[in-house]
Amino acid sequence: MKVSIAIERSIEIPAPVAKVQTLFKDLEGTISRFPKLRKLTKLADDTYLWEMGTIGSSIANIAHEVSYAAKYNIDLKSNQLTWQPVPKKGNANIEGAFKLAERGDKTQLTFKVRGDLYDVPVPLMYRLLAPPFIQGKFTRLVDIFLERTSEALMQAPAPAAKRKAK
Template identity: 35%
Template structure:
């Protein structure tokens, strides 16, 4: 039996770096992921598909490792990087997008992430586990954004 936890996050911020430099990092999946905390392993599966294996989180008795794959596509003209979940890999389905806007003196960024994580625990634990999983995911994304802001010369 597993609990399915929904993830739905959205962020909007500006950085000092030029839009072309920001796009270059965010559209290069390994470069972008290098800023994401607690990634144990990133595997290039070919054809724009990357498998993420996160570090285990939790206690010795109850720990969760999130594993999933997403297919990435970027469009420089539109300033977008999008990823869609790949079914059948790991215990999560994660999709999302970056929208990069050149504001002349700064670069606007909009990040959206949505997905589900299946946690192998009894349904009775959902009320306890779901907020923990959601909170952990949110903390990781917050740190990822902080790392990117630092990489791109701070917030504008």
């Protein structure tokens, strides 16, 4: 069964945009905070294959190990990181974006993701319930990811101030 997901979540981080941009500069470190990520493989520059642990419920017999590849694009001037799926890699096509917006001395981090999961094994009697159930599971993973990301940023030192040329 194909299941589509679409999630948009925001979190306010008590740090300036320059500090939050460090997420983009440490792409592997940022990705590694995602829950259920079992293995991350670099395929090329800014291109990674995600292999995730089982997502779902063994009780309902709806469990899927998602894998997909994505090519990441970092645009520091517009304060965003986007990713596009790499075709024919894994059992999902996932695209998304991290967007940063200045809010005084804070930063609003918005995370958007959407895509399709393929070959999800779902018993016939759960076909109607499976899409919202899986969407809910992914939404919870995104919430945990954003919490972990915020905590990591609060523990990281502030970026060094640029020195003015004389």
